[in-house]
Amino acid sequence: xxxxxxxxxxxxxxxxxxxxxxxxxxxxxxxxxxxxxxxxxxxxxxxxxxxxxxxxxxxxxxxxxxxxxxxxxxxxxxxxxxxxxxxxxxxxxxxxxxxxxxxxxxxxxxxxxxxxxxxxxxxxxxxxxxxxxxxxxxxxxxxxxxxxxxxxxxxxxxxxxxxxxxxxxxxxxxxxxxxxxxxxxxxxxxxxxxxxxxxxxxxxxxxxxxxxxxxxxxxxxxxxxxxxxxxxxxxxxxx
Numbered sequence: 019x020x021x022x023x024x025x026x027x028x029x030x031x032x033x034x035x036x037x038x039x040x041x042x043x044x045x046x047x048x049x050x051x052x053x054x055x056x057x058x059x060x061x062x063x064x065x066x067x068x069x070x071x072x073x074x075x076x077x078x079x080x081x082x083x084x085x086x087x088x089x090x091x092x093x094x095x096x097x098x099x100x101x102x103x104x105x106x107x108x109x110x111x112x113x114x115x116x117x118x119x120x121x122x123x124x125x126x127x128x129x130x131x132x133x134x135x136x137x138x139x140x141x142x143x144x145x146x147x148x149x150x151x152x153x154x155x156x157x158x159x160x161x162x163x164x165x166x167x168x169x170x171x172x173x174x175x176x177x178x179x180x181x182x183x184x185x186x187x188x189x190x191x192x193x194x195x196x197x198x199x200x201x202x203x204x205x206x207x208x209x210x211x212x213x214x215x216x217x218x219x220x221x222x223x224x225x226x227x228x229x230x231x232x233x234x235x236x237x238x239x240x241x242x243x244x245x246x247x248x249x250x251x252x253x254x255x256x257x
Contacts, residue, residue, distance in 0.1 A: 022130065023047045023064035025055045025081075026096060027074050031119070035068070038123040052076040063091065066130055069113075070096045079111050086112030090178055092133045096121075109221040114181045133181060154257035155191045157250075158239060160230060161257070162191055169230075177229055182207055186222045187230075190240065190250035199247040223248060 020042075024035050027050045039046040047064060049055040052075050058064075067085070071078040082093055095116040109116070114133050117126050152165035159172035167184055169177045179187065189198065189206035200219045207222065223242075227234040241251050 019043065019045050020066070020130075020134065021045045021047065021062065021064045022066055022068065023049065023055070023058055023062075024068040025049045025052075025073065025078070026068070026070040027051060027072075028070075031070075031096075034123055035126065038127050042127055050074075052081055055081065066092045066094065066134060068094050068096060068117075068126075068130075071098070082111040082113050086180065090180070092181060094126075094129060094133060109182070109218060109225075112180050112225075155254050156257050157191060157194070157252040157254045162187065164188065171230075179229070180225075182222055183226050183229070186219075186226055190248070191254050194250045194252055194254040197243045197246050197249045203248070219248075 022035075022039060022044050024032055024046065026032055029050070032048045032050075036046050036048070047058050047062065049058050051073055069078045069082060073081070078095060082095065085091065085093065092115075093113045095113045096119055097116050098119060115129055117129055152163050155162045155164065161170045162168075163170075169179055169184070169187065171177050185207040186203065189203055203219045203222075207219070223240060224234075227237050227240055231237045231239055239250065239252050241249050243249050
């Protein structure tokens with residue numbers, strides 16, 4: 019059974035999601051503050067976290083950043099209407115998606131299913147044994163296991179990626195030496211009906227550069243083509 023943890027201090031929001039969760043056959047854990055969230059996480063590991071950006075004892079952005087440093091649990095941020103800055107910051111902190119309040123419960127359920135479908139129930143970045151029948155891509159000493167959805171660095175150590183970061187890297191290694199527009203990358207990383215915008219890709223590129231570039235401020239692997247998009251400037255080999 020899918021276990022959803024919602025963190026929102028508005029009981030009406032939690033009640034709406036509780037009704038939808040029952041219809042979907044999901045297990046729902048409710049928290050109204052960071053303290054209640056920490057208590058819940060001490061006893062269980064949910065499949066997905068719905069995190070309000072405004073909480074009474076801590077802001078959701080800080081919580082998302084702290085959680086992403088130690089966990090790969092998918093995070094969907096709940097943001098206010100028209101808060102583009104909050105959405106961008108949420109993505110920068112490691113969130114996989116965002117939903118604007120007030121939301122349609124069916125839309126939120128669809129977003130949850132889409133994120134879980136992309137993660138395939140596995141923690142992206144978790145170390146898994148290599149297998150001869152896996153599909154690999156190698157570039158600049160890095161190895162991306164497309165079957166296990168694992169990235170390892172030049173020393174062979176796994177590098178934790180959020181689901182959105184993994185999908186972006188997969189799109190880039192699939193088309194090396196080729197300029198990809200923001201629209202093309204959005205299509206690859208958000209393959210469902212969502213309110214996404216060009217800045218989303220810019221944020222993901224920034225996050226990915228921090229993880230795979232020797233110097234994120236002077237990137238050599240993911241280069242910006244002004245006015246056109248981005249290009250993955252590396253030789254990619256199948257392994």
